[in-house]
Amino acid sequence: MISKQIRNYDVIFMPEDEGGYSVSVPGLPGCFTQGETIEEATLMANEAIELYLQSLQEGI
Template sequence: MSYKIDVVIEKDEDGYYAYCPALKGCQTQGDTLEEVQANIKEAIELYLETLSDEEKSILQRQEILTMTLEVQVA
């Protein structure tokens, strides 16, 4: 079965950091964007293997929205 999982990737001075907001504790890092993408895909696959069918069903119904907001600071 295929799952669509939201992933956040952040770049910093040490490389890249990725995590899944819907999968508590599912996170990884990598030196390049390609490496972190491969790492997070593997981490998600391993994480999903630990879930029950009911937990996977709940995960499929969960919706996570991301957006960019512009705010002014005095």
């Protein structure tokens, strides 16, 4: 049997003066990323959340 828990996190996209977006996930302290476009920033945010949660599971 496979069990998967689905969670939702708020993600904040901040446009940068030099272009692109900085991204933070307030519910996961220290979880930050960035992207050149909103689409890239969204993909990067998803990856950052996955890696953050994986590191918690592995006890890193």
